[in-house]
Amino acid sequence: MWGLGSNCAVALARCGVGKLVIADYDIVTLQNLNRQYYFHDQIGRLKVHALRENIGRINPLVKVKAFDLKLCVSDVIELFAGCDVIVEAFDKATMKQMIIETVLTQMHGKFLVTGIGMAGWGKSDIIHCRKSDQLIICGDEVSEVSDELPVLAPRVGMVANMQANEVLGILLNDFRPLQSEE
Amino acid sequence: MKINLNNREEVFEPDLMSITELLAAKTFTFKMLVVKINGELVKRNEYDHKVVKDGDDVMVLHLITGG
Numbered sequence: 001m002w003g004l005g006s007n008c009a010v011a012l013a014r015c016g017v018g019k020l021v022i023a024d025y026d027i028v029t030l031q032n033l034n035r036q037y038y039f040h041d042q043i044g045r046l047k048v049h050a051l052r053e054n055i056g057r058i059n060p061l062v063k064v065k066a067f068d069l070k071l072c073v074s075d076v077i078e079l080f081a082g083c084d085v086i087v088e089a090f091d092k093a094t095m096k097q098m099i100i101e102t103v104l105t106q107m108h109g110k111f112l113v114t115g116i117g118m119a120g121w122g123k124s125d126i127i128h129c130r131k132s133d134q135l136i137i138c139g140d141e142v143s144e145v146s147d148e149l150p151v152l153a154p155r156v157g158m159v160a161n162m163q164a165n166e167v168l169g170i171l172l173n174d175f176r177p178l179q180s181e182e
Numbered sequence: 183m184k185i186n187l188n189n190r191e192e193v194f195e196p197d198l199m200s201i202t203e204l205l206a207a208k209t210f211t212f213k214m215l216v217v218k219i220n221g222e223l224v225k226r227n228e229y230d231h232k233v234v235k236d237g238d239d240v241m242v243l244h245l246i247t248g249g
Contacts, residue, residue: 002249003249004249005249089249090249091247091248091249092247093214093245093246093247094214094245096214096245096249097214097215097216097245100216100243100245101216101223101225104216104218104223105223115249116243116244116245116246117246117248118248118249119248130188130189132218132221132241133218133221135218137243141243141244141246142244142246143246143248144246144247144248145246145247145248151248151249156248156249
């Protein structure tokens with residue numbers, strides 16, 4: 001749960017999405033705090049445990065299932081089979097490819113919201129969202145992380161919240177507000 | 183042929199092209215890609231023989247690191 005996953009999960013929890021399944025194997029470091037939803041006093045803790053705690057402090061009604069593992073194909077299928085929507089929040093391109101191929105070929109009909117291209121700063125206007133059936137792509141699709149182009153809170157937050165927004169769009173597809181007057 | 187590539191109409195000289203030929207024509211040189219034709223994922227080992235034809239809807243997604 002790096003910049004995308006931690007911020008997206010928190011946005012969904014604030015909106016009252018009641019069940020979240022999160023998976024990561026990493027621990028919180030000082031370098032993560034420029035963009036990820038953790039606190040200085042959580043350095044050294046497992047990210048999935050720190051995030052579950054932070055979500056609990058925001059909205060204790062949300063049930064968070066946290067898995068401390070490095071996701072592989074069979075994990076993706078097993079852990080997320082019961083979810084309405086899957087959010088891709090990897091940093092590595094190879095892992096993004098793995099989850100997209102897995103969901104498209106082995107989890108037919110499942111929505112997958114990906115975050116692709118958000119390194120650097122400025123250029124808010126090229127961040128976009130496009131859809132291809134059940135696959136939703138958020139990001140600018142061009143800005144790759146490098147030594148000269150770090151991933152920073154504002155742009156990764158924009159993409160993470162755009163992902164959360166797309167998740168809500170899917171979950172609330174059939175939602176009709178109660179009419180207050182006839 | 184006229185195809186819809188990444189939600190944009192594009193015209194190519196040949197009537198049929200393999201994914202490999204299409205990527206070369208567009209000078210898409212990225213290694214990490216996801217390609218879909220008419221909603222169906224094309225596996226990497228099918229790029230040489232999977233054919234794109236007139237009217238197809240093609241999505242090419244470049245996967246880049248960062249998150």
